[in-house]
Amino acid sequence: MRTLRFLLRKEYLQIFRDRIMVAQLLLLPAIQLALLANAATFEIKSARLVVVDEDRSATSRGLVDRMRAGGRFELVKSTTSAERADDAMMRRQAGVILRIPREFERDLVRTHTAPVQLILNAEDGAAAGVTLSYAQRIVAEYASELAATLRLSTLGGEGPVAGQGRLDVRARGWYNPNLDYRFYMVPGILVQLVTMVGTLLTALNIVREKELGTLEQLNVTPVTRGQFIAAKLIPLWSLGLVALTIGMLVARFAFHVPMRGSVLLVFGTASVYLLAALGVGLLVSTMVSTQQQAMFVTFFIVLVYLLMSGLFTPVRSMPIWAQWIAQANPVMHFIEIMRAVMLRGAGLREIARSLAILSAIAVGVFSLSVRQYAKRAA
Amino acid sequence: MTVSPDHGHAIEVRGLTRRFGTFTAVDAITFDVAAGEVFGFLGANGAGKTTAIRMLIGLLAPSAGSARVAGFDVSTEAEQVKRNIGYMSQRFSLYEDLTVRENITLYGGIYGLSDGAIAERMASLVERLDLGRDLDTRVKSIPLGWKQKLAFSVAVLHDPKVVFLDEPTGGVDPITRRQFWELIYATAEQGTTVFVTTHYMDEAEYCDRVSIMVDGRIAALGTPAELKARFGGETIDDVFVRLARPGAAA
Numbered sequence: 001m002r003t004l005r006f007l008l009r010k011e012y013l014q015i016f017r018d019r020i021m022v023a024q025l026l027l028l029p030a031i032q033l034a035l036l037a038n039a040a041t042f043e044i045k046s047a048r049l050v051v052v053d054e055d056r057s058a059t060s061r062g063l064v065d066r067m068r069a070g071g072r073f074e075l076v077k078s079t080t081s082a083e084r085a086d087d088a089m090m091r092r093q094a095g096v097i098l099r100i101p102r103e104f105e106r107d108l109v110r111t112h113t114a115p116v117q118l119i120l121n122a123e124d125g126a127a128a129g130v131t132l133s134y135a136q137r138i139v140a141e142y143a144s145e146l147a148a149t150l151r152l153s154t155l156g157g158e159g160p161v162a163g164q165g166r167l168d169v170r171a172r173g174w175y176n177p178n179l180d181y182r183f184y185m186v187p188g189i190l191v192q193l194v195t196m197v198g199t200l201l202t203a204l205n206i207v208r209e210k211e212l213g214t215l216e217q218l219n220v221t222p223v224t225r226g227q228f229i230a231a232k233l234i235p236l237w238s239l240g241l242v243a244l245t246i247g248m249l250v251a252r253f254a255f256h257v258p259m260r261g262s263v264l265l266v267f268g269t270a271s272v273y274l275l276a277a278l279g280v281g282l283l284v285s286t287m288v289s290t291q292q293q294a295m296f297v298t299f300f301i302v303l304v305y306l307l308m309s310g311l312f313t314p315v316r317s318m319p320i321w322a323q324w325i326a327q328a329n330p331v332m333h334f335i336e337i338m339r340a341v342m343l344r345g346a347g348l349r350e351i352a353r354s355l356a357i358l359s360a361i362a363v364g365v366f367s368l369s370v371r372q373y374a375k376r377a378a
Numbered sequence: 379m380t381v382s383p384d385h386g387h388a389i390e391v392r393g394l395t396r397r398f399g400t401f402t403a404v405d406a407i408t409f410d411v412a413a414g415e416v417f418g419f420l421g422a423n424g425a426g427k428t429t430a431i432r433m434l435i436g437l438l439a440p441s442a443g444s445a446r447v448a449g450f451d452v453s454t455e456a457e458q459v460k461r462n463i464g465y466m467s468q469r470f471s472l473y474e475d476l477t478v479r480e481n482i483t484l485y486g487g488i489y490g491l492s493d494g495a496i497a498e499r500m501a502s503l504v505e506r507l508d509l510g511r512d513l514d515t516r517v518k519s520i521p522l523g524w525k526q527k528l529a530f531s532v533a534v535l536h537d538p539k540v541v542f543l544d545e546p547t548g549g550v551d552p553i554t555r556r557q558f559w560e561l562i563y564a565t566a567e568q569g570t571t572v573f574v575t576t577h578y579m580d581e582a583e584y585c586d587r588v589s590i591m592v593d594g595r596i597a598a599l600g601t602p603a604e605l606k607a608r609f610g611g612e613t614i615d616d617v618f619v620r621l622a623r624p625g626a627a628a
Contacts, residue, residue, distance in 0.1 A: 002487065002490070003487060003488055003490070005487070006483065006486075006487030006488060007484075007487075007488070009484075010473065010476065010480070010484050013475075013476060013480060014473065014475055014476065017475050017476075017516075018475070212469070212471075212474075213467055213469030213471050214471050214472075214473060216437065216467060216469075216471070217465065217467065217471035218488075220435050220436070220460060220463070220465040221460060221488045221489065222457060222460050222461045222488065222489065222490070223488055224457075
């Protein structure tokens with residue numbers, strides 16, 4: 001115990017003397033949250049719209065006006081030439097083309113139905129989908145408006161014959177009523193942050209001692225594996241929790257992300273999760289001999305972790321085999337728990353299954369890495 | 379400090395061997411080092427010195443043979459060996475981002491010295507090395523020569539029975555080397571056995587006995603005077619060249 005106290009003192013002294021480390025710890029949470037939560041969003045603020053209005057009637061102008069009014073579309077060009085519109089999309093000046101064919105108004109009046117064409121740049125499938133849904137909503141609203149005034153049925157083709165008995169669907173988003181994308185992202189980014197601190201800093205810290213030769217020196221002293229590992233991991237474990245605390249404060253007060261569940265539950269889960277994160281870092285440190293290698297290996301692992309975690313894309317939409325792999329991914333379970341507790345206010349009972357799996361993974365990874373470490377040294 | 383009573387030798391090596399695959403780095407070496415002796419362990423690069431030392435300090439398991447250090451078997455009692463030895467590697471091994479005081483405290487603590495003992499040894503060390511003003515300076519900003527003297531003093535802080543020095547004076551000027559050897563003698567006088575590897579042949583002359591390793595074997599062992607007489611050289615340097623590169627000397 002006494003030896004551990006001396007070793008811990010050394011580790012904390014070294015961490016706080018490392019200015020880059022301290023800066024990373026304090027600034028990383030704020031910067032990452034600000035960047036990822038605002039920049040990495042699926043919300044489409046404004047899509048660039050080119051209108052090809054071949055009809056040039058009051059009805060077609062009405063549609064264009066409503067597209068412009070919502071704030072989701074920015075009219076960059078209005079033309080009668082379809083080629084010119086295609087060209088604008090090719091040169092990335094336009095993301096959406098709205099083509100209103102000749103005889104649009106006349107068809108509406110005569111047959112109660114008329115087509116409009118929406119062309120989207122779908123290079124980014126997800127963004128195109130979101131843009132399309134915005135546009136469809138505007139068209140649908142305009143159609144029902146027209147139906148009321150002109151007593152027409154639907155605009156745009158298929159759909160039930162409207163009139164008195166129309167279905168009116170009102171969507172309400174639970175847990176995130178304004179569908180604020182940041183609410184969804186922030187808990188995941190906090191997890192990613194804790195992962196980086198836990199895994200990367202652990203690997204770098206131990207490998208640095210390897211490079212300097214001080215690890216060999218320690219191996220010649222009576223310091224045991226257990227003491228060494230405890231002295232390395234306890235400080236980094238506490239740093240992970242500090243980074244999480246800072247991140248949570250930023251999320252709460254800068255992004256107004258709700259905290260509906262118990263803060264204690266979040267930190268309890270983080271404490272368990274950190275065992276896995278630190279264990280992976282320790283494991284990396286036994287495999288490599290330079291900090292550069294440690295960095296590469298860790299980034300590779302963390303990248304796979306994050307892609308398979310449901311941070312950016314829901315796990316449920318992955319292929320079955322990938323879903324199975326994701327089950328073994330501690331990051332996925334931690335993100336799930338974070339979202340459940342922060343956004344839905346889930347309690348221990350609701351997250352019990354995820355927490356149990358997470359604990360099992362953490363204990364497994366941690367004991368594996370400790371065993372591996374003992375094998376290498378001495 | 380006395381060596382454990384049932385053994386007259388601080389180090390006993392019997393047929394110690396280490397193979398890496400098909401390559402035999404250390405080939406059945408056998409020798410003894412007496413308690414309180416300053417033992418020079420010489421050899422060209424790649425002769426197997428570092429591998430031998432790593433086995434003696436418990437960092438590497440022997441493939442065959444045995445060795446006892448401070449009375450303990452390096453294969454089966456590595457932890458007791460570690461408690462009774464000090465080690466200073468060719469790579470500078472103090473923490474550069476900690477102060478002199480913090481380094482001394484850390485290693486004192488690791489070897490289980492009480493707070494009182496740490497304070498007392500720190501005081502005597504400061505006096506001996508004239509470190510008073512630099513006690514709270516981070517190690518990275520003190521000159522290399524002092525760093526090495528400090529590293530040595532920290533390696534013997536816990537009064538080990540044997541101290542292993544692996545090329546301790548690499549890259550320092552002759553005056554500092556001379557001062558370093560004064561520290562070594564002072565330590566040996568207090569009964570600590572000193573096991574030192576070096577590339578400087580003048581340093582070999584300071585040793586009580588030297589061994590010269592060639593291709594994993596001990597090619598010669600004796601006092602510097604004996605070796606010079608037996609191999610017919612003016613200096614240990616001559617002996618070394620003759621043994622390590624027989625073609626060149628012939």
